[in-house]
Amino acid sequence: MTGGGFIELDRVEKVFDVRKKTGFLRWERRQVRAVDSLSFSVARGEMVGYIGPNGAGKSTTIKMLTGILTPSGGRLRVAGIDPSRERTRLAHRIGVVFGQRTTLWWDLPLIDSYKLMHRMYRIPDARYRSNLEQCVELLQLDALLDVPVRQLSLGQRMRGDIAAALLHDPEVLYLDEPTIGLDVISKARVREFLRELNTERGTTVLLTTHDLQDIEQLCSRVMVIDHGRLMYDGPLAGLHEAGESERTLVVDLERELPPIDAPAPARVVRVEGPRQWLAFPAAQSAAPLVARIAAEYPLVDLSVREPDIEAVIARMYADRATA
Amino acid sequence: MGTGRLYVAVAVGGFRRYATYRVATVAGVFTNTVFGLILVYTYLALWEERPQLGGYDQAQAVTYVWLGQALLSTLAIGGGGFEDELIERIRTGDVAIDLYRPADLQLWWLASDLGRALFQLLGRGVVPFAFGALVFDVALPSDPVTWAGFLLAVLFGMVVGFGIRYLVALSAFWLMDGTGVVQMAWLLGFFCSGMLLPLNVFPGLLGEIVRVLPWSSLLQAPADVLLGRADPLGTFAFQGVWAVALLAAGRLVQSAATRRVVQGG
Numbered sequence: 001m002t003g004g005g006f007i008e009l010d011r012v013e014k015v016f017d018v019r020k021k022t023g024f025l026r027w028e029r030r031q032v033r034a035v036d037s038l039s040f041s042v043a044r045g046e047m048v049g050y051i052g053p054n055g056a057g058k059s060t061t062i063k064m065l066t067g068i069l070t071p072s073g074g075r076l077r078v079a080g081i082d083p084s085r086e087r088t089r090l091a092h093r094i095g096v097v098f099g100q101r102t103t104l105w106w107d108l109p110l111i112d113s114y115k116l117m118h119r120m121y122r123i124p125d126a127r128y129r130s131n132l133e134q135c136v137e138l139l140q141l142d143a144l145l146d147v148p149v150r151q152l153s154l155g156q157r158m159r160g161d162i163a164a165a166l167l168h169d170p171e172v173l174y175l176d177e178p179t180i181g182l183d184v185i186s187k188a189r190v191r192e193f194l195r196e197l198n199t200e201r202g203t204t205v206l207l208t209t210h211d212l213q214d215i216e217q218l219c220s221r222v223m224v225i226d227h228g229r230l231m232y233d234g235p236l237a238g239l240h241e242a243g244e245s246e247r248t249l250v251v252d253l254e255r256e257l258p259p260i261d262a263p264a265p266a267r268v269v270r271v272e273g274p275r276q277w278l279a280f281p282a283a284q285s286a287a288p289l290v291a292r293i294a295a296e297y298p299l300v301d302l303s304v305r306e307p308d309i310e311a312v313i314a315r316m317y318a319d320r321a322t323a
Numbered sequence: 324m325g326t327g328r329l330y331v332a333v334a335v336g337g338f339r340r341y342a343t344y345r346v347a348t349v350a351g352v353f354t355n356t357v358f359g360l361i362l363v364y365t366y367l368a369l370w371e372e373r374p375q376l377g378g379y380d381q382a383q384a385v386t387y388v389w390l391g392q393a394l395l396s397t398l399a400i401g402g403g404g405f406e407d408e409l410i411e412r413i414r415t416g417d418v419a420i421d422l423y424r425p426a427d428l429q430l431w432w433l434a435s436d437l438g439r440a441l442f443q444l445l446g447r448g449v450v451p452f453a454f455g456a457l458v459f460d461v462a463l464p465s466d467p468v469t470w471a472g473f474l475l476a477v478l479f480g481m482v483v484g485f486g487i488r489y490l491v492a493l494s495a496f497w498l499m500d501g502t503g504v505v506q507m508a509w510l511l512g513f514f515c516s517g518m519l520l521p522l523n524v525f526p527g528l529l530g531e532i533v534r535v536l537p538w539s540s541l542l543q544a545p546a547d548v549l550l551g552r553a554d555p556l557g558t559f560a561f562q563g564v565w566a567v568a569l570l571a572a573g574r575l576v577q578s579a580a581t582r583r584v585v586q587g588g
C-alpha cells in the first residue's frame with residue numbers, strides 16, 4: 001500500500017455474525033467472512049470494474065466505502081475520510097447507485113426526487129440547474145421528469161437513479177450492479193453516460209457488475225473478488241490470460257454431422273443434433289475459426305458467447321488452490 | 324435554515340404522494356362516512372339509555388363521533404401511516420440507503436408523516452365531518468380561538484401519534500416479523516385513543532390510566548378542546564410532554580438501530 005490513492009483499503013475485513021435457527025429455541029452462531037484482508041487503491045479519475053460471482057463481497061465492499069457498514073478490521077479511507085466515522089461529511093462527496101434499490105420517491109414524479117436532492121445536499125441553485133440540465137440531456141430524461149417513478153421501466157428508473165446520485169457533483173461514484181436486469185439499449189445508454197462522466201468530468205467510478213461487457217467497454221482496470229478475497233487486479237486482457245478463459249462458438253449446421261474438425265486449441269465440447277459448441281481461447285479472434293468452418297461445412301447460423309465470469313473466476317480459483 | 328427547507332420539501336412530498344391516490348381518497352371518505360353513521364346510531368342509542376354519559380350530552384357525543392372519523396386516518400389510528408413503509412425498508416435492507424444520505428432519519432419520517440396527516444385531514448377528514456355536522460345535531464363552538472386551539476391540539480396529536488408509531492416501526496430492526504407488533508399497537512391505539520368510546524366514559528382505575536397514556540393525546544385531547552371541556556393550555560402541555568418523551572425515546576432507539584445496521588446485524 002503506497003498511500004495517496006483517492007480510495008485506500010488496507011487489509012480491510014468484514015465479518016458478519018449470523019445466527020441460524022437450528023431447532024426449537026436453539027440457535028447456531030456462525031461467522032461469515034464477507035470481505036477478507038482486502039487491499040487496493042484507486043486513484044482520482046480512475047474507472048475501475050469490480051467483479052465477482054454472487055456473494056463474493058462486492059456489495060459489502062461498497063457499503064463500507066459509503067460508511068453504512070463498519071469494517072471489522074483494517075484501514076479504509078475515501079478522500080482521506082474514514083467513511084463509517086464521518087458518514088454524513090463523506091456523503092456530500094460521494095454518489096451511490098444500488099442497482100436493485102432505488103433512492104427515488106416511488107409515488108412522485110421524477111423531478112420531485114431531484115428537488116429533494118437539491119435541498120438535501122444544499123446544492124447551490126445555479127449548480128443544481130446546470131447539473132440537472134446536463135444529466136437530463138445525456139441520460140435522455142426529458143420526457144420522464146413528470147412521470148411518477150413507479151411508472152418507469154427498470155432502465156428508465158436506473159437512469160433516473162444515476163442522475164440523482166450526481167446532482168451534488170460527487171468526486172466518486174459507486175455503482176453496485178447498475179446494468180442488472182436492463183435491456184440492451186438501456187445498458188448501452190448507461191455505459192455511454194458513465195464513459196462521458198469519467199472523461200469529461202473526471203469523476204472517479206467504481207463499478208460492480210457480473211456482466212463482463214460492462215467492464216470490457218468501460219474499464220481499463222478490473223478487480224476480481226471471490227470469497228471476499230482479491231483474486232486479480234489489472235487490465236481485462238490479463239484477466240482472460242490469468243483465468244485461461246474461453247469463449248464459445250455456437251454453430252448451426254444444415255444437418256447432423258460428426259464433430260467439426262477444428263484447429264487446436266479450439267475444440268468441440270458439445271454436439272446436439274445439427275448444433276455444435278466449440279470452445280476457443282478468449283484472447284484469440286473468432287474470425288479465422290469462423291472462416292474455416294464456413295468454408296468446409298454447410299453453415300446455417302452461428303453466434304459467439306462471451307466467457308462466463310463465474311467460470312473464469314472458478315478456474316482462477318482452482319489455479320490458485322493448486323499452485 | 325437550509326435544513327428546514329429540506330424537511331419542508333419532504334413534508335410537501337408526503338402530502339403530494341397521498342394526493343396522487345384519488346380513488347383511495349374517495350373510497351376512504353365513503354368508508355369514514357359509513358363508519359360514522361354506524362357509530363352515531365350506536366352512540367345515540369347508548370346516550371338514550373345513559374344521558375350525560377362521560378359528561379357529554381347527545382350533541383357532544385355525536386360531534387365526538389364525527390371528529391373521530393375526521394381524525395382516524397389523519398392520525399393513522401387505524402393504520403396506514405408511514406410505519407408500514409419504514410418497516411418494509413428495514414425488512415428489505417433498503418433502510419441502509421436512508422442512512423448514507425445527509426439527512427436525519429427521524430426528522431425525515433416525521434416531516435413525511437406530517438405531510439401525509441395534513442393531506443388526510445383535508446382530503447379524508449373534512450367531508451365526513453361536514454356531512455355529520457349538516458345531517459345531525461352537533462355541538463360546535465362559534466369562537467374562532469377555540470377552533471384554533473383545536474387545530475393546535477390536532478397538530479400535537481399528529482406528533483404524538485408519529486412518536487408512538489416510530490417506536491413501533493423501529494422494533495422491526497430486532498424482530499424478524501414486525502407485523503405482530505404493528506397489529507398489537509394498532510389494536511391498543513384504537514382502544515386507548517378513544518376511537519371506540521370517549522375515554523371519559525371509562526370507569527375507575529381503567530379510566531384514570533387510559534387518560535394519562537399518550538394515546539389520549541390523539542383524539543380525546545383535541546375533542547375536549549373543541550367541545551370546551553378541557554383547558555387548552557393544560558392539554559397542550561400534556562401533549563407536549565408526551566411528544567418530547569416519545570421523540571426522545573425514538574432518537575435513542577434509532578441510534579441503537581443505526582449501530583446495529585452499520586455493524587451488519
Ligand SMILES: Nc1ncnc2c1ncn2[C@@H]1O[C@H](COP(=O)(O)OP(=O)(O)O)[C@@H](O)[C@H]1O
Nearest residue numbers: 016018032034053054055056057058059060587
Ligand atoms: N448483513 C449481513 N449479514 C450477514 N451476512 C451478510 C450480510 N450482508 C452480506 N452478507 C454475506 O456476505 C457475503 C457477501 O455478500 P455481498 O457483499 O452482498 O456479495 P455480492 O455483492 O458480491 O453478491 C455473502 O455470503 C452474504 O450472504
Ligand SMILES: [Mg+2]
Nearest residue numbers: 058059060176
Ligand atoms: Mg451485491
